[in-house]
Amino acid sequence: MINVTKSYLPDFEEYTAYLKGVWERVHLTNDGPLLRELEAQMKEFLGVKHLKFCSNGTVVLQMALKALDITKEVITTPFSYVATTNALLWEGCTPVFADIRPDDFNIDADKIEPLITEHTQAILATHVYGNACQVEQIHAIAEKYRLKVIYDAAHTFGATYNGRSLLSYGDLSTCSFHATKVFHTVEGGCIVTNDDAMAQKLHFYRSFGHRNDDYYSIGINAKNSEFHAAMGLCVLPKVPELIAARRRVFDYYNNRLDFSRLTRPTLSPGMEYNYAYYPVVFDSEETLLRVVDALKAQEIVPRRYFYPSLNTLPFVPSYQACPVSEDIALRVLSLPLYPDLAESDVDRIAGIVNEAIAVSNVVY
Numbered sequence: 446m447i448n449v450t451k452s453y454l455p456d457f458e459e460y461t462a463y464l465k466g467v468w469e470r471v472h473l474t475n476d477g478p479l480l481r482e483l484e485a486q487m488k489e490f491l492g493v494k495h496l497k498f499c500s501n502g503t504v505v506l507q508m509a510l511k512a513l514d515i516t517k518e519v520i521t522t523p524f525s526y527v528a529t530t531n532a533l534l535w536e537g538c539t540p541v542f543a544d545i546r547p548d549d550f551n552i553d554a555d556k557i558e559p560l561i562t563e564h565t566q567a568i569l570a571t572h573v574y575g576n577a578c579q580v581e582q583i584h585a586i587a588e589k590y591r592l593k594v595i596y597d598a599a600h601t602f603g604a605t606y607n608g609r610s611l612l613s614y615g616d617l618s619t620c621s622f623h624a625t626k627v628f629h630t631v632e633g634g635c636i637v638t639n640d641d642a643m644a645q646k647l648h649f650y651r652s653f654g655h656r657n658d659d660y661y662s663i664g665i666n667a668k669n670s671e672f673h674a675a676m677g678l679c680v681l682p683k684v685p686e687l688i689a690a691r692r693r694v695f696d697y698y699n700n701r702l703d704f705s706r707l708t709r710p711t712l713s714p715g716m717e718y719n720y721a722y723y724p725v726v727f728d729s730e731e732t733l734l735r736v737v738d739a740l741k742a743q744e745i746v747p748r749r750y751f752y753p754s755l756n757t758l759p760f761v762p763s764y765q766a767c768p769v770s771e772d773i774a775l776r777v778l779s780l781p782l783y784p785d786l787a788e789s790d791v792d793r794i795a796g797i798v799n800e801a802i803a804v805s806n807v808v809y
């Protein structure tokens with residue numbers, strides 16, 4: 446079976462060598478030495494000032510909203526993983542959806558300003574598939590209306606925009622290190638800031654608001670363990686190789702797929718991409734379903750990523766139309782992409798896709 450993604454695993458001995466130290470120290474979690482080492486290495490790798498390694502990429506979104514005191518309206522994207530909207534709802538905020546750009550599926554900066562009201566406090570945008578949002582325009586709008594900017598940068602590890610990690614943009618940026626992401630720690634995530642006081646606040650938030658034996662502030666349990674940090678220490682040095690291998694698969698798809706019958710989102714100029722995903726867009730949902738069936742019949746499992754458009758979720762309080770996002774969500778499919786996906790498999794996948802879309806075009 447070929448899944449949409451496959452986690453990279455380091456050599457078993459490399460991982461267990463770290464565990465030897467854990468056994469010696471009997472320090473399993475709570476700001477341990479491996480976690481601190483991983484944070485230092487990630488800061489260096491990304492070129493960012495403060496980074497807190499946390500338990501996942503969802504709790505860091507919740508921490509970001511809490512740390513910036515966001516409780517009212519937040520302008521956000523309808524085209525992201527459900528965690529982006531859920532974090533807003535969980536924190537009691539009101540998501541206000543700005544539709545996306547038809548070319549790269551990121552939030553459309555031109556659609557943000559008309560949605561701003563006296564209750565708007567922040568913009569929460571996702572760098573979709575690891576491609577930069579219109580960060581300059583978003584920054585300018587935020588300055589003009591004194592809004593905070595949070596980026597869900599879950600897809601961006603190893604990707605840079607204008608020479609800087611995408612995690613360095615906004616008031617706060619968050620990342621996920623879930624097993625399915627470009628860089629992973631099994632489960633994990635981080636929150637990034639340039640602000641010293643904010644970093645201190647997030648440090649306390651991560652660990653119940655604890656400061657030694659005093660309860661210093663509100664907080665949550667967003668800590669991560671030495672076991673997860675050890676995985677991170679094994680995977681991080683491999684990230685450049687993993688991205689290079691992803692790029693080979695990506696380029697191979699580009700050479701094999703029939704682009705007269707499907708399209709792909711564009712990349713922003715200035716991107717040094719991490720090849721996180723390989724989404725393709727078909728002419729209709731019917732074609733997409735035909736492709737999914739054809740692939741599944743050969744034990745190949747693509748993923749409808751993102752589907753559905755988040756503004757249509759039944760638990761979002763009021764429906765706000767986002768026609769571009771709703772349309773793209775019906776027609777976009779992520780094809781399998783991981784570092785050791787064989788060229789022969791990419792050939793096979795592309796062949797099945799090309800055949801299914803050729804058939805569908807005869808039918809219509």
Ligand SMILES: *Cc1c(COP(=O)(O)O)cnc(C)c1O
Pocket residue numbers: 501502503504525526528529571597599600621622623633634
């Ligand atoms: C993966 C992902 C998350 C959630 O991260 P977890 O670590 O699984 O909690 C949030 N937002 C986006 C855009 C994601 O892709």
